Amino acid sequence: FGLLQRQDPELARVLLDELDRQRTGLQLVAGENFTSPAVLAAMGSTLTNKYAEGYPGRRYYGGCEVVDRAERMAVERARRLFGAEHANVQPHSGASANLAAYAALLQPGDTMLAMALPHGGHFTHGSKVNFSGRWFDVVSYGVRRDTETIDYDEVRDLALRHQPKLIVCGATAYPRLIDFSVFRGIADEVGAWLMADVAHTIGLMAGGAIPSAVPHADVVTFTTHKALRGPRGGAILCTDELAARIDRAVYPFVQGGPLMHVIAAKAVGFAEAMRPEFAEYARRVVVNARALTEALAAAGMRPVSGGTDTHLALVDLRPLDVSGAEAERRCAAAGITLNRNVIPYDPEPASVTSGIRVGTPCATTQGMGPEELREVGGLVAGAVCRPGEAREIRERIAALLAIHRPYLSEY
Numbered sequence: 408f409g410l411l412q413r414q415d416p417e418l419a420r421v422l423l424d425e426l427d428r429q430r431t432g433l434q435l436v437a438g439e440n441f442t443s444p445a446v447l448a449a450m451g452s453t454l455t456n457k458y459a460e461g462y463p464g465r466r467y468y469g470g471c472e473v474v475d476r477a478e479r480m481a482v483e484r485a486r487r488l489f490g491a492e493h494a495n496v497q498p499h500s501g502a503s504a505n506l507a508a509y510a511a512l513l514q515p516g517d518t519m520l521a522m523a524l525p526h527g528g529h530f531t532h533g534s535k536v537n538f539s540g541r542w543f544d545v546v547s548y549g550v551r552r553d554t555e556t557i558d559y560d561e562v563r564d565l566a567l568r569h570q571p572k573l574i575v576c577g578a579t580a581y582p583r584l585i586d587f588s589v590f591r592g593i594a595d596e597v598g599a600w601l602m603a604d605v606a607h608t609i610g611l612m613a614g615g616a617i618p619s620a621v622p623h624a625d626v627v628t629f630t631t632h633k634a635l636r637g638p639r640g641g642a643i644l645c646t647d648e649l650a651a652r653i654d655r656a657v658y659p660f661v662q663g664g665p666l667m668h669v670i671a672a673k674a675v676g677f678a679e680a681m682r683p684e685f686a687e688y689a690r691r692v693v694v695n696a697r698a699l700t701e702a703l704a705a706a707g708m709r710p711v712s713g714g715t716d717t718h719l720a721l722v723d724l725r726p727l728d729v730s731g732a733e734a735e736r737r738c739a740a741a742g743i744t745l746n747r748n749v750i751p752y753d754p755e756p757a758s759v760t761s762g763i764r765v766g767t768p769c770a771t772t773q774g775m776g777p778e779e780l781r782e783v784g785g786l787v788a789g790a791v792c793r794p795g796e797a798r799e800i801r802e803r804i805a806a807l808l809a810i811h812r813p814y815l816s817e818y
């Protein structure tokens with residue numbers, strides 16, 4: 408880092424400012440985390456220099472023997488960690504993992520059934536702004552109005568009516584467990600492939616804190632940087648039957664040269680996730696999310712679906728008469744980073760929203776427990792309801808983070 412500071416102080420300043428932002432604010436974005444220094448070290452390595460199109464032992468460049476070892480380790484560790492028959496660790500991101508999975512299973516114009524974006528699905532699950540909504544005939548399911556949980560009867564009815572070739576489960580803003588065995592049953596009934604996009608929850612599955620999608624889905628896509636706490640990137644697990652199709656879809660259909668430094672960092676992250684401490688972390692993420700959700704509810708916010716089983720809560724702010732966008736701004740002023748989020752059947756557009764989404768992976772990695780998360784809930788509520796107290800809230804956060812500080816040294 409000293410070298411970067413001497414050569415390019417302007418850019419080095421950006422890195423320091425971002426480190427400072429991560430250290431001094433309360434990070435409640437549900438899909439973020441603090442990677443370990445070991446993961447950071449692998450990412451900032453000379454493996455970034457190597458072109459390695461293809462797969463280990465079958466590359467289109469010379470000199471790949473060394474990076475092959477990193478990719479083989481990442482694949483083997485992913486298979487072991489998740490009990491999967493096959494793993495592809497090359498997707499640059501969750502979105503490219505999904506594109507590759509669709510490319511492996513569908514032709515343009517085919518029908519797929521996936522969760523609607525305004526009900527918690529991801530925009531790569533068929534939104535018109537994305538390739539998925541443009542290239543496929545997308546039928547969407549949602550959550551019930553009364554329980555705000557997935558309407559499995561609707562999923563089955565839609566599947567029987569539209570006979571999709573692919574059913575996608577998994578979400579980006581859904582606080583409850585997904586019953587993958589029900590989705591498997593519906594997929595079998597209509598002869599569809601089942602894909603689980605568990606970008607948000609794969610870390611909890613790795614740590615055994617919630618049931619895994621792997622035994623049920625034909626294809627599992629995920630990101631490595633959320634609760635899983637690896638580097639920014641994507642990955643795909645699948646059955647042996649689909650291995651060759653998935654590999655061909657990732658490279659050469661969707662991507663070119665793999666990011667070997669990121670793949671090495673994925674291997675480091677997977678090994679970390681196999682440790683007993685990780686299982687304890689995953690369990691605490693869920694316990695912490697419950698504590699946070701209860702504190703927000705006690706302050707007058709309404710948890711969508713009544714609570715959480717995972718790392719995140721989606722809360723309806725209408726009882727407080729504050730929009731999601733306004734709450735996001737007020738929290739930012741108090742040193743709290745979170746995002747506005749549409750809630751199911753939201754009367755407001757995505758730019759305004761009636762809700763916010765909060766998550767506990769960052770706070771848990773920082774060593775906070777349920778007691779601190781209850782306090783965090785009070786601080787969020789204070790920031791949303793009493794914007795005039797932003798300075799006092801900032802001070803309280805500084806005191807909390809003085810004990811629970813990420814990255815003690817300047818990586």
Ligand code: PLP
Pocket residue numbers: 438499500501502503505529531577578579604605606607630640641
């Ligand atoms: N799938 C789900 C369910 C997600 O929540 C996300 C990211 O938020 C993605 C896919 C996309 O991942 P990426 O941002 O790495 O493309």
